[in-house]
Amino acid sequence: MEGRTLSHYQVHEKLGGGGMGVVYRATDTRLKRTVALKFLPQDLTRDDEAKQRFMQEAEAASALDHPNICTIFDIDEIEDGQLFIAMAYYDGGTLKSRLQGGPLSVGAALDIAAQVAQGLARAHDSGIVHRDIKPANVMITGDDLVKIVDFGIAKLHGQTGLTRVGSTVGTTSYMSPEQTRGERVDHRSDIWALGVTLYEMLSGELPFPGEHPAVVMSAIQTQTPQPLGELRGDVPPEVASIVDRALQKGPEARFASAGDLALELVRSRDGTSATASPRPSLIRVLKRPKVALGTAAILTVLIAGGLRAFNRAADARWARTVAIPEALRLAEQDDYAQAFALAEEAERHTPDDLILASLWPRISAIASIETEPAGADVLIQPYGSPDSDWTLLGATPIRDARVPRGTLRLRVEKAGFGSVERALLPTDRIILSREGTATPGMVRVPARRLHTRLNGLNGMLFLPAPGYEIDRYEVTHRAFKDFVDAGGYEDPQYWHHEFVRDGRTLNWVEAMTEFRDATGRPGPSTWQGGLYPSGQDDYPVTGVSWYEAAAYASFAGKSLPTVAHWTTAASPDMATQIIALSNYEGGLAPVGAHAGMSQYGAYDVAGNAAEWAFNETGVGEDRYVLGGAWDDTSYKFFQIDSRSPWHRSPAIGFRCARYEDEAAVSEFMTTLEPLTRDYATEVPVSDEIFEIYRAQYAYDATDLEGLSEPVDDGSEHWTRERITIRTAYGDERMPMHLFLPRGVEAPYQAVLYHPGSGSLNAQSFDDYPLTGIDFLVMSGRAVLFPVYDETFERNKGRVLSFPDETQAFRDWMIRVVKDGRRALDYLETRPDIQADKLAYFGFSWGGRRASILLSVEPRIKAAVLRSGGLLRAHQLPEVDPFNFAPRVAIPALMINGAEDLIFPLESSQKVLFELLGTPDADKRHVVFDANHSIMATHRNQLIRESVDWLDRYLGPVH
Numbered sequence: 001m002e003g004r005t006l007s008h009y010q011v012h013e014k015l016g017g018g019g020m021g022v023v024y025r026a027t028d029t030r031l032k033r034t035v036a037l038k039f040l041p042q043d044l045t046r047d048d049e050a051k052q053r054f055m056q057e058a059e060a061a062s063a064l065d066h067p068n069i070c071t072i073f074d075i076d077e078i079e080d081g082q083l084f085i086a087m088a089y090y091d092g093g094t095l096k097s098r099l100q101g102g103p104l105s106v107g108a109a110l111d112i113a114a115q116v117a118q119g120l121a122r123a124h125d126s127g128i129v130h131r132d133i134k135p136a137n138v139m140i141t142g143d144d145l146v147k148i149v150d151f152g153i154a155k156l157h158g159q160t161g162l163t164r165v166g167s168t169v170g171t172t173s174y175m176s177p178e179q180t181r182g183e184r185v186d187h188r189s190d191i192w193a194l195g196v197t198l199y200e201m202l203s204g205e206l207p208f209p210g211e212h213p214a215v216v217m218s219a220i221q222t223q224t225p226q227p228l229g230e231l232r233g234d235v236p237p238e239v240a241s242i243v244d245r246a247l248q249k250g251p252e253a254r255f256a257s258a259g260d261l262a263l264e265l266v267r268s269r270d271g272t273s274a275t276a277s278p279r280p281s282l283i284r285v286l287k288r289p290k291v292a293l294g295t296a297a298i299l300t301v302l303i304a305g306g307l308r309a310f311n312r313a314a315d316a317r318w319a320r321t322v323a324i325p326e327a328l329r330l331a332e333q334d335d336y337a338q339a340f341a342l343a344e345e346a347e348r349h350t351p352d353d354l355i356l357a358s359l360w361p362r363i364s365a366i367a368s369i370e371t372e373p374a375g376a377d378v379l380i381q382p383y384g385s386p387d388s389d390w391t392l393l394g395a396t397p398i399r400d401a402r403v404p405r406g407t408l409r410l411r412v413e414k415a416g417f418g419s420v421e422r423a424l425l426p427t428d429r430i431i432l433s434r435e436g437t438a439t440p441g442m443v444r445v446p447a448r449r450l451h452t453r454l455n456g457l458n459g460m461l462f463l464p465a466p467g468y469e470i471d472r473y474e475v476t477h478r479a480f481k482d483f484v485d486a487g488g489y490e491d492p493q494y495w496h497h498e499f500v501r502d503g504r505t506l507n508w509v510e511a512m513t514e515f516r517d518a519t520g521r522p523g524p525s526t527w528q529g530g531l532y533p534s535g536q537d538d539y540p541v542t543g544v545s546w547y548e549a550a551a552y553a554s555f556a557g558k559s560l561p562t563v564a565h566w567t568t569a570a571s572p573d574m575a576t577q578i579i580a581l582s583n584y585e586g587g588l589a590p591v592g593a594h595a596g597m598s599q600y601g602a603y604d605v606a607g608n609a610a611e612w613a614f615n616e617t618g619v620g621e622d623r624y625v626l627g628g629a630w631d632d633t634s635y636k637f638f639q640i641d642s643r644s645p646w647h648r649s650p651a652i653g654f655r656c657a658r659y660e661d662e663a664a665v666s667e668f669m670t671t672l673e674p675l676t677r678d679y680a681t682e683v684p685v686s687d688e689i690f691e692i693y694r695a696q697y698a699y700d701a702t703d704l705e706g707l708s709e710p711v712d713d714g715s716e717h718w719t720r721e722r723i724t725i726r727t728a729y730g731d732e733r734m735p736m737h738l739f740l741p742r743g744v745e746a747p748y749q750a751v752l753y754h755p756g757s758g759s760l761n762a763q764s765f766d767d768y769p770l771t772g773i774d775f776l777v778m779s780g781r782a783v784l785f786p787v788y789d790e791t792f793e794r795n796k797g798r799v800l801s802f803p804d805e806t807q808a809f810r811d812w813m814i815r816v817v818k819d820g821r822r823a824l825d826y827l828e829t830r831p832d833i834q835a836d837k838l839a840y841f842g843f844s845w846g847g848r849r850a851s852i853l854l855s856v857e858p859r860i861k862a863a864v865l866r867s868g869g870l871l872r873a874h875q876l877p878e879v880d881p882f883n884f885a886p887r888v889a890i891p892a893l894m895i896n897g898a899e900d901l902i903f904p905l906e907s908s909q910k911v912l913f914e915l916l917g918t919p920d921a922d923k924r925h926v927v928f929d930a931n932h933s934i935m936a937t938h939r940n941q942l943i944r945e946s947v948d949w950l951d952r953y954l955g956p957v958h
Contacts, residue, residue, distance in 0.1 A: 066328055371432055468658065780957030784827060810875075813849065839954055
């Protein structure tokens with residue numbers, strides 16, 4: 001092979017070889033770099049299916065991008081069909097060759113094992129199991145950086161079988177008990193193999209020795225290895241405990257993840273938490289075995305001037321082996337702020353590290369910030385950590401500064417000027433106002449194009465407008481009391497709009513009789529005796545009609561914001577971040593008590609009190625209400641709502657705007673029509689066309705490659721497993737959460753759950769309330785909650801609206817349905833689940849799109865649709881529930897609120913119910929006197945209806 005040119009690789013010399021292939025040093029003639037080419041034995045690649053499987057695995061491994069995983073550049077084959085892999089070339093050798101010199105020091109062994117565990121954690125997070133961890137597959141470079149090699153080769157080799165061509169005692173010795181039995185393996189087999197490897201590094205011996213594979217496999221299944229402490233006296237008990245746990249016979253008794261193992265290894269090595277990751281202190285270094293001898297002599301050298309060099313070496317090693325891998329792990333979790341801080345510290349000690357250089361684009365952004373006037377200090381803070389310390393970025397103008405990737409808070413300060421708080425990196429010049437000249441309590445939105453990017457509007461304004469100011473907080477009781485005390489309800493000068501009710505114009509006296517508090521005094525409906533509740537000075541005033549809000553705005557020299565001005569200032573493009581820190585539960589709160597802040601510094605735009613906007617809807621006399629209230633679902637932040645201008649709800653308040661150019665506002669004050677759809681004039685598609693649509697939801701039943709690990713919720717009602725499976729599309733994996741009821745014998749009935757669209761804005765599944773599923777588990781049924789495409793951790797930052805007539809929206813909806821079907825595939829593999837007793841429970845979004853899944857998926861036997869219905873707008877027909885609902889044939893219960901403005905009773909809920917193809921005797925529509933969020937007011941009735949329905953059609957749970 002030496003001297004040949006294969007593709008664009010010139011082969012130079014053989015580096016080594018074995019049963020799994022031969023490795024050569026070569027030159028990549030295109031990119032002028034040295035590479036290693038590994039040629040796989042032909043007997044492993046004659047099977048086309050095995051070859052294709054290996055190539056897919058190698059491609060997946062090539063995307064892992066981790067400093068402890070060998071970089072794969074290419075995979076190809078030569079004329080005779082022999083596969084080869086082009087990998088990064090590293091100076092150094094294998095761990096196997098290093099162990100030929102005997103056991104390693106405890107510190108060196110822990111260093112190597114920790115790096116292997118970190119690499120495995122990255123692979124396992126991507127659903128890739130190595131299957132053949134052993135010293136021969138661990139490379140150690142000249143600077144002690146560990147590289148795991150040969151991902152996928154074990155799978156190609158058929159390692160789940162017991163009789164394997166080319167099998168060796170060495171490889172068999174690292175197999176987990178489940179591997180020796182020919183069972184399916186998961187990430188915990190890699191943890192076992194790493195435990196064997198660590199045992200060998202520390203003792204110089206294998207924990208399960210033998211002269212023949214059958215003897216070794218019998219020992220692995222039945223015997224306990226000799227304790228490390230008996231083989232080597234200086235192995236700390238905590239290290240021996242780590243090895244013992246990794247070598248537990250049952251996978252569930254081992255470490256739940258390679259990441260957990262890595263943290264324990266680092267703690268044992270450094271004597272502290274890996275998250276804090278301090279550099280090794282001099283005293284700890286001197287206590288290591290190879291340093292303990294001759295300490296006095298070493299100290300003499302250090303005192304003479306070697307201390308700085310010693311510390312530099314320790315710092316560089318810490319940066320390379322702890323800080324950078326930990327920063328990579330944090331980056332994978334999108335924790336850019338902590339990754340950035342670690343990378344900055346590491347850069348001080350290893351400024352030329354290539355891995356660190358490749359990490360910066362993933363965790364940082366470039367900021368250039370200007371202010372008027374210049375010379376202002378700019379401080380930054382991670383948006384999601386409002387209680388963390390502020391970091392000084394510098395004084396303006398700031399050019400090309402490196403900052404953590406992700407959403408940031410900015411505070412701009414200059415002596416003699418008012419400070420400014422913003423979010424995101426500004427593209428405009430930030431204007432500072434001299435102290436005392438800015439309007440108190442307001443934030444400035446610069447001149448720009450305004451938009452009305454809200455779901456449910458018919459069309460979207462996108463027009464240029466001058467700058468304006470908007471209240472930082474919602475108007476408070478204290479502020480509104482000034483209006484009342486100044487005679488606001490007795491002075492017509494503040495009431496500029498005609499009082500129109502049901503088409504009739506009311507005079508001043510008639511109108512004022514409507515605006516009374518609970519005791520008949522002038523004031524909001526939530527007040528008594530002309531006073532607001534004691535202790536609520538800084539709570540938002542609620543219980544005011546649109547007319548009262550507009551009158552107060554006039555009194556304050558301001559206006560109610562138009563939908564465009566409110567929406568632009570509220571920054572719905574930041575919905576995920578804002579909602580996570582906003583008030584959508586727990587009752588009304590003082591303004592600013594929650595840290596959800598818009599791009600321009602306005603608080604409580606999401607939740608707390610819903611807010612009146614200026615514009616009419618064109619439907620009766622209704623005016624828009626925006627942002628949602630504390631008792632609404634979170635997607636009300638970007639979903640239109642409206643009420644009669646006379647409505648005085650305790651959940652609705654307002655904030656005001658002040659315009660720099662009043663004349664330029666008129667074009668934004670027009671009537672904005674909501675989306676409407678008359679289903680009575682439409683007919684669902686024919687059966688022939690429907691079959692074409694149905695085919696788009698089909699997929700190949702490929703291997704799920706499921707991985708499962710327990711999650712400790714501390715719940716007395718269930719146990720939870722976090723599961724990941726391969727999706728039916730692309731090269732993705734889908735996390736799922738399976739809740740199994742306590743106190744009920746398996747096998748269980750199971751419910752597939754689909755959440756509302758609030759899951760599209762939640763950053764983590766753990767932040768999502770389980771009040772929608774807890775009662776299902778407590779009824780004795782298992783509940784499977786998939787992380788559907790674009791929800792929770794699978795959110796790719798895409799801005800999605802409901803509905804959308806684009807191809808991208810269609811493709812996304814098809815993926816979501818496939819996710820649901822794939823989840824059912826998994827339930828069928830579980831012996832503890834009754835696969836013939838599966839139900840579906842969908843809330844809101846999950847109730848709206850249920851028709852698609854229920855019409856293409858025959859395994860579901862009954863369904864409950866909570867707060868579901870049909871939307872008011874058109875979408876592409878192949879994802880329009882209108883065309884699928886008539887094909888639903890299973891028993892279906894709909895539970896709705898009569899006051900639901902997302903899915904109105906007459907034009908949405910009843911239309912869906914009538915469309916369902918389920919026989920009349922097997923469908924039921926329950927309507928409560930409630931809004932979209934039924935759970936808040938009718939929880940017990942909702943539970944009773946839902947559980948009774950499942951008992952009726954799946955059978956009661958005993």
